[in-house]
Amino acid sequence: MKTTTFAYLALLAALGTSGAQAADEPRPEKGTLGILFENDWFNNADHNYTNGIEITYTTAPQDTPEWLVDTAHWLPFFTATSDVRTRYALGQTMFTPLDTTLANPSLTDRPYAGFLFGTFGLAGDSGTHLDQFQITIGVVGPMSIAGDTQSWLHGAIGDAKSKGWHYQLRNEPGLILQYERSIKLIPPKSILGLIFDFEPHYGAAVGNVYDFANIGAMARLGFNLPGDYGPMRIDPSLPGSNFFEPTGGISAYIFAGVDGRAIGRNIFLDGNTFEHSRSVSKMxxxxxxxxxxxxxxxAVRLSYTYVIRSREFKTQPAMSKFGAMALSFRF
Known part of the structure; x- marks a missing residue:
């Protein structure tokens, strides 16, 4: 009887220890699905960068194929020990002039343009910085269906349709190669009962759609800051991360940031690469x-960003303002 009782107690202890170990083990990360909507409707406007939408999925590190992990660690600007995630995205952006009532838009105003694109990227998170490299392939011009999309949407909500899409940029395949690094220069610190961090960043993009080098920073203040690098956005923009790791049941933070870009090419202002099209003199x-x-x-993150963008071309009368809402799900 004593032997049986001892064996029973030993079994219970073993199970309890095993359960405690399992509870102490970190749970595997999850993939993240994100939906992003950017529009100048948030500023009661309808011109310049007027709409953007993107659907993106980022894998968990353990779901990244080994050959892609090796590829990321082979890249000279990635940290060899970082956790590597893969990112897939599909999106569309559209641009219109200030006066959308003109059937023949002013030659000094931004041309009508749209961009339909798909993106594949690698993100390496070392815990102190995030490296992101991505390849975007798409099409500019009528094949982007930006004009059709805007006309359908305006018709559906009873808004006036833009009349100058006939003069949009011509069809052209688009390619962008982009790299950015975000650095946790000040990792999360406790300040007056809240958590603060500070993340500078730098990067560059090359291709026939955009050529630029950028630098900037973002600061966050809140509680239970999730393990991320800020909300996602459609490039060019402040870099963020679609993935996030919750640190509590609920968290919230406010943020402020700036991103400066030295631009060599912007097809939406410079016009088509290989044939004549509308264009303006860019900043x-x-x-x-x-x-x-x-x-x-x-497992859900909701964010809103209000963006003030400086003048992008010399005859632009004022800065642009628009909002961005992003909703992400871990599963």
Missing amino acids: NLVYDYDLGAAVTFH
Whole structure:
């Protein structure tokens, strides 16, 4: 009887220890699905960068194929020991002039243009910085269906349709290669009962759609800051991360940031690469000023960013302003 009782107690202890170990083990990360909507409707406007939408999925590190992990670690600008995720995205952006009532838009205003694209990227998170490299392939012009999309949407909500899409940029395949690094220069620190961090970044893009080098920073203040690098955005923009790791049941933070770009090419202002099209004289330095907030509840993150963008071309009368809403799900 004593032997049986002892064996029973030993079994219970073993099971309890095993359960405690399992509870102490970190749970595997999850993939993240994100939906992003950017529009100048948030500023009661309808011109310049007027709409962007992107659907993106980022894998968990353990779901990244080994050959892609090896590829990321082979890249000279990635940290060899970082956790590597893969990112897939599909999106569309559209641009219109200030006066959309003109059937023949002003030659001094931004041309009508759209971009339909797909993106594949690698993200390496070392814990102190995030390296992101991505390849974007798409099409500019009528094949981007930006004009059809905007006309359908305006018709559906009873808004006036833009009349100058006939003069949009011509069809052209688009390619962008882009790299960015975000650095946790000040990792999360406790300040007056809240958590603060500071992340500078730098990067560059090359291709027939954009050529630029960028630099900037973002600061966050809140509680239970999730393990991420800020909300995602459609490039060119402040870099963020679609993935996030909750640190509590609920978290929230406000953020402010700036991104400055030295621009060599912007097809949406310079016009088509290989044939004649509408164009304007662009500004070579452009700045984004971002203010926003994000809330994370278990496996869901919701964010809003208000963006003030400096003038992008010399005959642009004023800065652009638009909003961005992003909703991400871990599963």
